[in-house]
Amino acid sequence: MADELSRALGFVHDFARRKAPVVTPVPGGFAVLDERYPMSHDDNRLIVWSGAPGPVLAAADERLAGLGHRLVCVDDDRQGQEFRPAFGAAGYQHETNVVMAFHGPRPAAPAAATERLDLAELVPVLREEWRESLPQAEEGVVEGLAARAAARPAGADLVEFHAVRAPDGQVAARADLYVHEGVAQIENVYTGERHRGRGFARTLLTALLAATAGAELTFLVADADDWPREFYGRLGFVPVGHTHAFLRT
Template identity: 55%
Template structure:
């Protein structure tokens, strides 16, 4: 597949995501067409142990590449599958993220034949007007956040043992290295319980809202909207402000109503 120009706004977002992934990683390993991030402290975490394939034509941000585009075509699906088996050897999963729609679609048949599931995500950019006088969202410390994460993971994965729940909760601390600004935010019920939570990251003028979650018992009360409007007000001044949504799930429609518009599609392949 030949290299194609990546629109500047999308290039900034993908560079932000790749930089965030590399800064929080325990190790970074070069692979054909991209890199792998690894974290031996959390070997079961899909997000912390995965391959990331760049769009053809996007500069490689690694110091060894000097910010240049590496020559040659994008790797074939078989090369990426072999790299996943080699780099993630010893992990119980294989996770490959392809940050290019055309390339991800081209890989899909080979990954399906190799036993991978396939998800498509939307990069959505805020095109609205930042809200005025939103309801405030509390800044959460790790000590405040960890019990909430444990409860949320028990709710999401009711069959998971406590070791898995603990690993999934504690890995959030790794995000603190990912950007100049990393905030864990939440809104509360009247009794003080955290009802909805999300992360806000900002680095070099780009902001991302991530990990938006409302506990089942708190849904339908406007907490997610209150949280999002607070984060959008705080992120004002960054350009772009973006988030990533599952293309097959309903939250993307909620984000549209808040002023986010789709910019690009990316692909994620997982085998467990």
């Protein structure tokens, strides 16, 4: 499992570097920056795995100056635990994520279980999701959060956006699929509120697991304290390690 964790984190690091217009070193890691999407936490953050909290906090203030957030992702579990007191004192909220690798038998997906969305089809779906999630957000914020999907294809050799539709034709569930050098990541899994509990996410994940049957490793990252991790476990994903995120807004 240690090797799976190492490969998964290496994939995440390389994906972030490849899609970022600006990558700069920071103590114990690197920062990724994209001025096109200043409201995007994912596109403007520090990723570290070693070091002391003081220099990392200072680097976050320096590299993310002028933004409305500070996000530091710590990809070593022990280091993340050690960072908690200093980051908490500095006003950061803490979240633990679990890296999960697929260990189950590969399912056989029915034909046309999902469809691929191009960016022109995906962005309007994302706009509606962000309006639902952030009803008080200004339109410019919603537009930026939806438009940032355009940066993802630079992150891996294969980047696809998959969806399952409800009988009325609306996108009920969707997810990203990234594949690079034998490793596959399933990311940004989302089911609209009115479509939850109807099996759409299971159909989607089953199809993606069938599609990645040739991968040496298929993984995803889930919130350690949220219910989807149990759903992923029932599909055959097992925890291989934990990472930490510190956010101040």
